[in-house]
Each structure stands twice: as structure tokens, then as C-alpha cells.
Amino acid sequence: MENIYDIVIVGAGPAGMTAAIYAVRANMKVLLLDRLSPGGQMVNTNEIENYTGAGKLSGADLAIKMFEHTQELGVEFDYKTVIDISNSDSLKTITCEEDDAVYQARAVILATGTVPRRLGVPGEEEWAANGISWCAICDGAQYRDKEVVVIGGGNSAVEESIYLAGICTKLTIVTMFDLTADPKACDQLRKMPNVTIYPYQEVLEFTGTDRITGVRFKSTKEDATERYVTCDGVFEYIGFSASSEAFAKLGIVDRTGCIEADSRMRTSVPGIFGAGDITVKHLRQIVTACSDGAVAANSAAAYVESLKQ
Structure with missing residues (x-):
């Protein structure tokens, strides 16, 4: 069947891009989706001074560096607005607004972030x-x-x-x-x-x-x-809105719309993982989003391997 991936990552912010890097290095067939340019909210930050090893740079520059890293490793990327994610035992179905595109994946990492009100x-x-x-x-x-x-x-x-x-x-x-x-x-x-x-x-x-x-x-x-x-x-500081409309029906979000995930970024639905600002967490920073992405990719790859055994 066409368009079957090991892991589809929804959201190309720092969590999603880090997850893509770790997933492709685990020999997974990976697709990274975002409706906007890669970088997420990071793109809107004028100066970043607390991302380890980077010194002072703009959010847009850091986003470009992260995205270039994904492309050097061969991560497939597409501009798509995900409008629905459905779950079955072996495959997840990701439906997009543009061109009525539909993808299937053995695992999905949700890294859609939040938007400040x-x-x-x-x-x-x-x-x-x-x-x-x-x-x-x-x-x-x-x-x-x-x-x-x-x-x-x-x-x-x-x-x-x-x-x-x-x-x-x-x-x-x-x-x-x-x-x-x-x-x-x-x-x-x-x-x-x-x-x-x-x-x-x-x-x-x-x-x-x-x-x-x-x-x-x-x-x-x-x-x-x-x-x-x-x-x-x-x-x-007047609150934030979680970007979870496409998957709220899966029963993995709390009352604020944020994903409830464990320390391995696993949700209550097997094969679906959360990462970054969209998850329930105390500190929302680029470095914590990257950490979540790495953990989610590791967990997702292990899940995919278990399905192949």
C-alpha cells in the first residue's frame, strides 16, 4: 500500500525535527509534516541565548539549522495541514487538508505545539x-x-x-x-x-x-x-491554546487540550506519542522540546520494531 511509513511526525518545531533526526537514524521510514515553515514558535523569537552550545542567534536561524540537519539525513518533509488522525491496531491514518492526502504509519509522534493567546x-x-x-x-x-x-x-x-x-x-x-x-x-x-x-x-x-x-x-x-x-x-501571559484539534477525539488530551504522556512520551493509545510544548509539562523551552523529541523517537522506533517481530 502507498504512503505507509514507520513513523509520521506531525509538527516541525524543535521537538518534531529532533524526533525526525533520531527516528531516521534508527533506520525508520519517516515523514515530517507541518502546515507552516519548519521551526514552530521558535521562528517568532528574535534572539535565543539559552540553547546549549549555540550562543546568541535568532529563532529563525536556529530553525534553519535544525531543518537542514533533517534534510542532510534524508528526512522526508511536506507542507500539510493534518485534520484527522485515526487509530487501528496496526496502522494509524493521517488525513490532511491539502489534496485530500492520506498517509498511514505504524507510529505517530504528535509535536504540534501550542500558540500563545x-x-x-x-x-x-x-x-x-x-x-x-x-x-x-x-x-x-x-x-x-x-x-x-x-x-x-x-x-x-x-x-x-x-x-x-x-x-x-x-x-x-x-x-x-x-x-x-x-x-x-x-x-x-x-x-x-x-x-x-x-x-x-x-x-x-x-x-x-x-x-x-x-x-x-x-x-x-x-x-x-x-x-x-x-x-x-x-x-x-494570558494563556495558550494547544494545537490538538486534529487528534482530540483520541482521548489523549487533558482539559486544556495538551497531550498526557509518560516519561517515555507514550500516550494511552499504543503507537501514538507526544513531544514538546503540546504535552503536559512545567517548562516549555526549545531544549526541553528537543529532549522530548529524542525520547519520543526512541520509544516510537522500539514500538515499530516490536510490530515487525
């Missing part, structure tokens, strides 16, 4: 990944001794704000509600002398001409007071 206000698209970031661990160092605004009040927002307040001269937090993170973390943040918190606010606009220069917002209370805060950078 956005506010959808003026200036956000213009300064995304170039003044507005969604990862303080990735981009915070470039704002040392500068003024920063954080949007959000949950655990991620508060934890990252504590880190940023330690390196920035001034930190402003703008949140739709009050701080909703763990009480101890909230107390720690409130005591920091360079932190100002504006609860119950709606962000109206990000301003700037050659670079981002400030945030305009207004109170959600009856007075609807408008304020404007200058800044050198913004970090948004």
Missing part, C-alpha cells in the same frame, strides 16, 4: 517577537536595566514578573482581574520596590514608531480611567 489590539501584531514576547526566560535578559510591562496576573505572569523585576529598573503589571497566582508568589511580587500593579484593566493599544514605546489601557471599573505607561518591552 493574544489580545488582538492595535500594535500587537506589529511588535510581536520584536518588543512583545511570550517568554521571559528566552528574552528577558535583553531588558536588563530597562522598563518592562507584563500583561496578565496568573502563575506564569507572576513567576516571570518576579524574575523580570530582578533585572529591570521598572516593572508594570497590567491584568484584567487581580493577581490570581499562588498567594506567596503574589506577596513576594507586591513587596518588590520597582513593581507597580494595575488590576482590573483592559489593554487598548501598544504604541511606537521605530520600536515599542508604551502601553495604553483603561480601567474596567465604572470610572473607565485611561492610563499610559512607557516601556522598552512587553511580555504577555
Whole structure:
């Protein structure tokens, strides 16, 4: 039968590309699929300084290097939007939107990642990944001794704000509600002398001409007071959306849409594995995604070999 692969990998971010490298080196017949250019969210990161051995480089440059590595090893890649994945005992069927393409595989690695939620206000698209970031661990160092605004009040927002307040001269937090993170973390943040918190606010606009220069917002209370805060950078923490629509029916995702996988990246469905940001995890970084991809490929290859015995 045509289009039968040992392993099909859905998602060509760092997890998916690393899985492809490890899988093809395990003598698997591999297909890597993504609806966009390889790299995932990494492509939208202006500077990366914490990927071991790489020094400082852009996310786009690192994505190119990873993809070139897959091609040097002969990984088959195609631009496809996966819309359905179904399971049978021996083969998984992957259906794509383009050309009604259908592939079959003995194992599937799902590395579709997540997408940060956005506010959808003026200036956000213009300064995304170039003044507005969604990862303080990735981009915070470039704002040392500068003024920063954080949007959000949950655990991620508060934890990252504590880190940023330690390196920035001034930190402003703008949140739709009050701080909703763990009480101890909230107390720690409130005591920091360079932190100002504006609860119950709606962000109206990000301003700037050659670079981002400030945030305009207004109170959600009856007075609807408008304020404007200058800044050198913004970090948004208003949640994320898991890219799991194509396989949600398999029963392998939690209430947030993220894949539940064990330490070997195995889901509850034999032959289907998760890797990277789409899985339930504490830290979402390029290096952790690559680690997941390597583990998933190793587990998937072992599963495929067991079917051939």
C-alpha cells in the first residue's frame, strides 16, 4: 500500500525535527509534516541565548539549522495541514487538508505545539517577537536595566514578573482581574520596590514608531480611567491554546487540550506519542522540546520494531 511509513511526525518545531533526526537514524521510514515553515514558535523569537552550545542567534536561524540537519539525513518533509488522525491496531491514518492526502504509519509522534493567546489590539501584531514576547526566560535578559510591562496576573505572569523585576529598573503589571497566582508568589511580587500593579484593566493599544514605546489601557471599573505607561518591552501571559484539534477525539488530551504522556512520551493509545510544548509539562523551552523529541523517537522506533517481530 502507498504512503505507509514507520513513523509520521506531525509538527516541525524543535521537538518534531529532533524526533525526525533520531527516528531516521534508527533506520525508520519517516515523514515530517507541518502546515507552516519548519521551526514552530521558535521562528517568532528574535534572539535565543539559552540553547546549549549555540550562543546568541535568532529563532529563525536556529530553525534553519535544525531543518537542514533533517534534510542532510534524508528526512522526508511536506507542507500539510493534518485534520484527522485515526487509530487501528496496526496502522494509524493521517488525513490532511491539502489534496485530500492520506498517509498511514505504524507510529505517530504528535509535536504540534501550542500558540500563545493574544489580545488582538492595535500594535500587537506589529511588535510581536520584536518588543512583545511570550517568554521571559528566552528574552528577558535583553531588558536588563530597562522598563518592562507584563500583561496578565496568573502563575506564569507572576513567576516571570518576579524574575523580570530582578533585572529591570521598572516593572508594570497590567491584568484584567487581580493577581490570581499562588498567594506567596503574589506577596513576594507586591513587596518588590520597582513593581507597580494595575488590576482590573483592559489593554487598548501598544504604541511606537521605530520600536515599542508604551502601553495604553483603561480601567474596567465604572470610572473607565485611561492610563499610559512607557516601556522598552512587553511580555504577555494570558494563556495558550494547544494545537490538538486534529487528534482530540483520541482521548489523549487533558482539559486544556495538551497531550498526557509518560516519561517515555507514550500516550494511552499504543503507537501514538507526544513531544514538546503540546504535552503536559512545567517548562516549555526549545531544549526541553528537543529532549522530548529524542525520547519520543526512541520509544516510537522500539514500538515499530516490536510490530515487525
